[in-house]
Amino acid sequence: MENPSANIKTNFKPQKINTVNRGKLPPQAVDLEEAVLGAMMIDKKGLNETIEILQEEFFYRPEHQYIFAAITTLFNESQPIDLLTVSNQLRKDGKLESVGGDFYLIGLTQKVSTSAHIEFHARVIQEKYVLRKLIEISSNIIDKSYDDTSDIFELLDEAESEIFKITDGSLKSSYMDSKSLVFQAIEQIKAMSEKEGLSGVPSGFTEIDKITSGWQASDLVILAARPGMGKTAFVLSMAKNIAVDSKMPVAVFSLEMSSVQLITRLIVGETGIKSDKIKKGTLTDAEWKQLYTKVKGLENAPLYIDDTPALNVFDLRAKCRRLVSQHGVKLIIIDYLQLMTTRDKGASGNREQEISTISRSLKAIAKELNVPVIALSQLSRAVETRGGNKRPLLSDLRESGAIEQDADIVTFIYRPEYYKLDHWDDEEATPCAGQAEFIIAKHRNGALENIRLRFIGDQAKFTDLETESFDFGEPVMLQSSMNDGDDLGFTASSEEAFGSGFGPEQFGTPEDFNTDDDDVMPF
Known part of the structure; x- marks a missing residue:
């Protein structure tokens, strides 16, 4: 019997299997x-x-x-x-x-x-x-x-890491001989002498920079304090010093506050107008004019703010790589560490293990990108239950001892005034009103020191103790945007943050500036 299918014609042809390298030579010259x-x-x-x-x-x-x-x-x-x-x-x-x-x-x-x-x-x-x-x-x-x-996330991270090495121009051996390292060290010493002893990114606070020589590349710096001490105010003051005064690019990852809230804090500090008036928009004509003039100092500063909530370490690493590659960011600030998450399923349900993973990841980011990373951290309630002056200790770091272990520098902010104390615990019983102490409790490559700063509560800013107010110098402008196509969650432009015109409606109501975080301080 004849097979009916034998007379059926088909256009099917066996598919050719192609490989990437078939018939091709690797690129060469x-x-x-x-x-x-x-x-x-x-x-x-x-x-x-x-x-x-x-x-x-x-x-x-x-x-x-x-x-x-x-x-x-x-x-x-x-x-x-x-x-x-x-x-x-x-x-x-x-x-x-x-x-x-x-x-x-x-x-x-x-x-x-x-x-x-x-x-x-x-x-x-x-x-x-x-x-x-x-x-x-x-x-x-x-x-x-x-x-x-x-694992898909490990694969993505590996791919981006390898590509970053190429785009960053860092395709070189993982080891260096002693002679090359000695040469680099000598060049760094020369650079320090030219920069008056600063080999890293200057914080803008004179005494702190004397001890640290600036924030050093690849260092992880932990800034810890109890709620209300002014952690966010300190890093914003520092970001202003670096981005506006020194014109060095800074990235701020705010997991707690929106980008507009952070910018408004900077506006308060720069204009000197009381925060209550800024929040309510009850400014006089003279104050509006002052606002228009002073805010120009922020519009083009190389300051990049990301307010993505619950940011995980994988996304943070990717964003940091792009910021360093595309914008030459010299300092990364994270506010704050305990609000970050991981995708490590093994750490699920174990907060201490999760914080340890985040801490190690932040140190790895600092080392990979060769920039200092400053991460804010909460302190445990043990500080409040302790008697005496309630000055924080390393043992007060919250949730994980790995934070202390991974950090190159651990610092605290302490304000006796917060605990209703009216003088320092020194021999002279110096008045402490409007003052704060920046405590360097761990310094892997330097000295430990307690440095006193001035805290201006109604403007939410810190200055050197002998300085009454900021010296803002020549006006420059704030860039809170990335290049077109950089979908990183950063504020797109100053107009998007403030609106096309400045007025009370651009700053919202007092409720707009409330935050659920316990790090609430005088605005």
């Missing part, structure tokens, strides 16, 4: 590699710039990696670089025969006559290496994406 190496051996011009651009692994061919390593060794030892010295160095390294002997080196020098375009060629070599790395990263991500056991 071997001819430019030869030209760059040859130019290095015949002309010193442009050598310094090329050495900074290129790294050994950037070269596609292994023999070119060996030759570049020999040139780098000679450069670091301040030796002349030419055909003979490179040949001798390769012989010392046992690599001369591996690269093809002196004949190959001679061939490299004969292919070029000048180093006029050596920097451009070096950039192309770098680009080819980046493309090869992207292919490698993408292949790894594809393989892990097909693995059902892969």
Whole structure:
């Protein structure tokens, strides 16, 4: 019997299985590699710039990696670089025969006559290496994406971390030799002498900067206090000092207050108008004029505010990477640590373990991005039950001892006035009205100190003790926006925050500025 299906025609064709690498070579520029190496051996011009651009692994061919390593060794030892010295160095390294002997080196020098375009060629070599790395990263991500056991959030974090290393230009070995590290340390010491002893980001508070030399890159700084002491007011005062006065980009992640509330606090501090009048909008004509004039000092300052509630450490890391990469942020502030969350299912239900994970993650972010991270933290109620002056201790850190362990610096804010005390507990019984103490309780790389500051309650700001008010200098403006397409949850513009015109309706009612957090202080 004839099979009916035998006469049925079909257009079905077997699908071809394509792979990423079939019929393709990895991105490379071997001819430019030869030209760059040859130019290095015949002309010193442009050598310094090329050495900074290129790294050994950037070269596609292994023999070119060996030759570049020999040139780098000679450069670091301040030796002349030419055909003979490179040949001798390769012989010392046992690599001369591996690269093809002196004949190959001679061939490299004969292919070029000048180093006029050596920097451009070096950039192309770098680009080819980046493309090869992207292919490698993408292949790894594809393989892990097909693995059902892969954790999606860990995979996303790994992918973004690897891509960030490329965009940040930090594609280099994870280790450095002692000579390179000593050179970097000396350069840092020189920089400190030029900046009057400040090697980090200045806080704007004179005595604090003397002790810390500024907030140091990769440090995790914990600022802890009981509710009402003024943690938020202190970091906002510091953010103003850095972003407006020093014009250094600062990022503030506020898990408690909205971005408009934070900006309004800054407006109160800058204008000197009482907070009650700002909240109610009951300003006189003269005060409105003063507001218009003074607020210009905030509009273009490099201050970026994210008020995403219950922010988790994965999202925080992603946002911080983009801020550092796109805007060159020099300091990250988090208000406050206990309001953060994790996606670690293993820590679910164990708050101490969750806080430990958050603390470790913040330290990892500071180290990865090489910027200081300042995280606010609550103190336990043990402070309130203690007798005496109720000055906070390290043991009062709330919910986890890991915070103290992970932090490079642990600081406290203490105001005796909050506890109805009218004088300090020193020998002179100095009056403490309108004053606060900034306590450095742990300092991994420096001294411990108690520093007194002035606290202006009705303006919610801190200043140096001998300073009556802020010196705002020349007006500059506040940028609370990201570039177009940066969907990070930041305030889009100053007009979006304040409205197109300034008036009582732009500042809302007193209820608009209430917060559920217990860190409520005189506004």
